[in-house]
Amino acid sequence: MPEAKGRIEFTETGLGGILRLYRLKVPPNQREYSWTEKEVTTLFTDLAKAISNDRSEDYFLGTIVTIPKSPDLLEVADGQQRLATTAILLAEIRNYLRPSESLIAESIERDFLMDIDREKREHVAKLTLNLDDNEFFSRMIRASRDADRPQPTNHSSHKRIKDAFSLAKKHVTRIVAGFDKKDHGDILNRWIRFLEYGAQVILLKVPTVANAYKMFETLNDRGLKTSQADLVKNYLFGQAEERLSEVQQKWARMRSALETLEEEDITVTFLRQAMIAIRGHLRESEVYEKVQEKAKGPSLSVQFLAQLETMASTYVAIFNPEHEKWNQYSDSMRRAIQTLNLLNIRSMRPLMLAVA
Numbered sequence: 001m002p003e004a005k006g007r008i009e010f011t012e013t014g015l016g017g018i019l020r021l022y023r024l025k026v027p028p029n030q031r032e033y034s035w036t037e038k039e040v041t042t043l044f045t046d047l048a049k050a051i052s053n054d055r056s057e058d059y060f061l062g063t064i065v066t067i068p069k070s071p072d073l074l075e076v077a078d079g080q081q082r083l084a085t086t087a088i089l090l091a092e093i094r095n096y097l098r099p100s101e102s103l104i105a106e107s108i109e110r111d112f113l114m115d116i117d118r119e120k121r122e123h124v125a126k127l128t129l130n131l132d133d134n135e136f137f138s139r140m141i142r143a144s145r146d147a148d149r150p151q152p153t154n155h156s157s158h159k160r161i162k163d164a165f166s167l168a169k170k171h172v173t174r175i176v177a178g179f180d181k182k183d184h185g186d187i188l189n190r191w192i193r194f195l196e197y198g199a200q201v202i203l204l205k206v207p208t209v210a211n212a213y214k215m216f217e218t219l220n221d222r223g224l225k226t227s228q229a230d231l232v233k234n235y236l237f238g239q240a241e242e243r244l245s246e247v248q249q250k251w252a253r254m255r256s257a258l259e260t261l262e263e264e265d266i267t268v269t270f271l272r273q274a275m276i277a278i279r280g281h282l283r284e285s286e287v288y289e290k291v292q293e294k295a296k297g298p299s300l301s302v303q304f305l306a307q308l309e310t311m312a313s314t315y316v317a318i319f320n321p322e323h324e325k326w327n328q329y330s331d332s333m334r335r336a337i338q339t340l341n342l343l344n345i346r347s348m349r350p351l352m353l354a355v356a
Helices: 015-021 037-052 080-097 102-113 134-142 156-176 181-198 209-218 228-259 266-279 284-294 297-317 324-328 331-343 346-355
Strands: 009-014 023-025 060-070 073-078 114-117 122-125 200-205
Touching (some): 015 080, 015 102, 037 156, 060 080, 073 080, 080 134, 080 156, 102 181, 122 134, 134 156, 156 181, 266 284, 266 297, 266 346, 297 346, 324 331
Antiparallel strands (some): 114 122
16 A cells, blocks of 8 residues: 655554564664664563563554655664564574474564565565665574674674674573473464564654654654764754755764774764864753754755764874874874873863864
């Protein structure tokens, strides 16, 4: 059935039901898979409690925000962590059942994990992640044995994905522990049905990117509180309109530069310190508000992100005395940068950024 144009629609459904009914695509520049052991374990534990207490009627997992691209393809603006982790759990249930319950395992793969793209004439994953994660995630989903799985690369998100698969595998083993092996198929089939119908979410379908990012501003993803960086990114994407691709590219280049520092929450730290250099002192909680004041509409959003992209390169340089930026200065500059980094005076960074 074709999607209605120009209006927001919502449906109450199960997380697994979304995977079954649609192909789902995370935008190329959306954030990577971010859930750690804490969030993955929390979801699995909550699901187990809901099933054991027969709470399928009132178990609610929040809202999934999407943009319909075709009758069967939804772009995911908010909710990829929950959808990806649900797919991971279903993949491990499939892997466990494949030797003894091949028909159930086959149905899991056909209904929730893989699809056939008739135009491309190939098998494709039901859920496509961002540019950094998709190939690794897809190979993990397709692999039935540990020996067939790819090794994590230098992307921290790949390690988180692999850890989530390991946690899911252990969880499936716990589900069936203590039961007769002949009953394992029935027990895990109950989980499959619960994921499809009982793990309830509100599926929002909004007509435009701007609508989706506006929704994202008001919703928190389950398990990880929406950070200032996520809010800033989605605000700027929502303001970009016809210049969205420019804004996405500049944000991606800024992130790529910052990630070379391998510091936790580096994007949030940089945004705050960059805004201090531009506007004066502010708290982390005020970053989003100040960005809203500075970047309104497509032109200002592009200009602001161009400024951030340039500042990100400079920010990286102040951590590295060997950076090419210092080639035009005397050796005393490199020694000064090295000394400041050894002292690790974080409060000096906005001043260093402004001066540089």
